[in-house]
Amino acid sequence: MQHVPLKLTERADIDRPRERFLYQGAASVSNEELIALILRSGTKDEPVLQIASRLMQQLEHIQALKMTTLEELTKTKGIGTIKAVQLLAAVELGKRIASKNPLERYTIRSxxxxxxxxxxxxxxxxxxxxxxxxxxxxxxxxxxxxxxxxxxxxxxxxxxxxxxxxxxxxxxxxxxxxxxxxxxxxxxxxxxxxxxxxxxxxxxxxxxxxxxxxxxxxxxxxxxxxxxxx
Known part of the structure; x- marks a missing residue:
């Protein structure tokens, strides 16, 4: 994917959670900030953190992101197909990491x-x-x-x-x-x-x-x- 440099007006906005992530760990970053880090850039009218915050308000719960579709994400102003795919790819990666090895059958004992x-x-x-x-x-x-x-x-x-x-x-x-x-x-x-x-x-x-x-x-x-x- 081609690197798109951040605008000067939003660089400081995204650098804060990025610096915290680097030096204080992932747990120090809010859900909105994690989404902003994945989206990487905003639009000419709206910084990326504001887009991420608006998306979180629409979702109500971060868990809802795992059931959100590409079509639903692209209805959010400021999130096009590429940004939606980036978010869904991150969600899918999390699911795969959390899931058990499919070759190891899960046993229900209780x-x-x-x-x-x-x-x-x-x-x-x-x-x-x-x-x-x-x-x-x-x-x-x-x-x-x-x-x-x-x-x-x-x-x-x-x-x-x-x-x-x-x-x-x-x-x-x-x-x-x-x-x-x-x-x-x-x-x-x-x-x-x-x-x-x-x-x-x-x-x-x-x-x-x-x-x-x-x-x-x-x-x-x-x-x-x-x-x-x-």
């Missing part, structure tokens, strides 16, 4: 194991995301995927799609999880309806529903532990 596996995926999101983990006979995670986004409703979460994918992946069981954007983990009537429906279908097709986790603000509730799945 609800806490399952919660730890999906906590970063589901915390801080502004919409409900329904995620399925497909397990083999040793409770190793074969695959995980988000199958539904939106308010949870038994009529919208289709068991046939979930169990068709489970059969395709030769899964012995599944474990499902979804988040509550409010941060609470109290199950709603819809949560319980979806759980009952999935458990019943699982018994019919011979694929056990091991648990249904509700993820809050870095907290979780296991419907299995609460007695809703027997």
């Amino acid at each position: 609800p806490a194991d399952a919660a730890a596996y999906v906590m970063e995926d589901l915390t801080g999101l502004q919409q409900e995301h329904f995620l399925v983990m497909y397990l083999n006979v040793k409770n190793h995670v074969l695959h995980k995927e988000v199958v539904f986004i939106g308010s949870l409703n038994a009529s919208l979460v289709h068991p046939r799609e979930i169990f068709r994918n489970a059969i395709k992946r030769s899964a012995a069981s599944i474990l499902v999880a979804h988040n509550h954007p409010s941060g609470t983990t109290t199950p709603s009537p819809e949560d319980l309806d979806v759980t009952t429906r999935l458990v019943e279908v699982g018994k019919l097709v011979g694929i056990e529903v091991v648990d249904h986790l509700i993820i809050g603000d870095y907290d979780y509730l296991s419907l299995k532990e609460k007695g809703y799945i027997v």
